């Protein structure tokens with residue numbers, strides 16, 4: 001996507017040296033656009049753990065380059081396996097991370113050690129190109145849903161969408177998942193408006209989705225996480241569209257904490273609840289999301305403290321809870337398939353069911 005007219009992806013190889021990896025430091029957005037140069041697998045692991053880089057497809061792509069960086073240092077079998085385990089362990093919920101590492105290992109294990117570095121960069125590049133193409137396709141399929149909503153409303157009236165967290169281009173290599181259809185609808189002239197859940201505690205909505213939509217000129221309103229149900233009760237939401245970190249073969253959806261509550265409110269108000277995902281986010285080995293998907297528990301300090309820009313324009317962090325108060329911070333929840341209207345994938349839309357997914361992915 002473009003930033004001030006310049007096209008960017010959210011991960012790229014430094015053209016000056018041809019091997020170091022560039023990402024945006026997403027913990028500094030929306031107030032500062034800082035490019036981070038990653039030169040080792042340890043740099044990549046730190047960036048993923050601290051959420052300088054985040055978003056299910058993107059952490060998979062960056063971890064793939066992390067393995068390439070590791071192989072530049074040492075390309076033996078033992079070193080490669082050890083670094084792969086280290087990178088895969090950086091965050092537990094998004095299946096894309098495991099998927100990307102497994103794909104890299106399957107490609108690299110058969111190769112002699114002296115061929116692995118070049119092959120790793122090439123495969124990581126393919127992972128990036130495929131993600132961007134898949135998300136563009138998700139955009140086209142999701143666009144048809146938004147067009148259908150437009151047909152049910154008076155010509156030109158506002159189409160109100162609600163999204164949770166950030167599933168935009170900066171959560172992927174390009175285009176995004178939940179936001180891709182929104183960008184395309186806006187670009188073709190549909191009158192879309194987005195309710196942006198702030199998405200406590202890391203505020204990916206308030207900081208990242210709002211920044212993305214504002215940069216692209218898409219009308220949007222940031223709301224408290226707890227406001228969505230009220231808006232749905234008052235007919236202010238035509239469709240909920242979110243991303244995901246892992247979808248089971250039966251259609252259960254793991255996503256940022258709070259998604260489940262939005263799905264409950266959507267069902268109670270007969271608001272369509274759609275989930276956008278590339279097939280790299282499907283975990284075909286898991287049937288029951290609630291009992292089988294590992295939920296990341298992050299530091300309580302993300303609850304007790306909040307970051308932002310103060311009145312002097314300085315990025316700072318302040319405490320918002322009393323000294324000594326405990327905090328619990330599950331980072332994801334699982335929305336049962338029964339609450340999901342449908343899934344938007346690169347191959348089209350389907351029901352959030354095993355048959356629905358198999359209809360699009362019969363090879364599985």
Ligand SMILES: CSC[C@H]1O[C@H](OP(=O)(O)O)[C@H](O)[C@@H]1O
Nearest residue numbers: 054055056165167171243244256
């Ligand atoms: C397109 S995947 C976006 C997905 O990833 C986010 O999690 P995090 O910001 O913790 O990496 C969130 O669950 C989004 O829906």
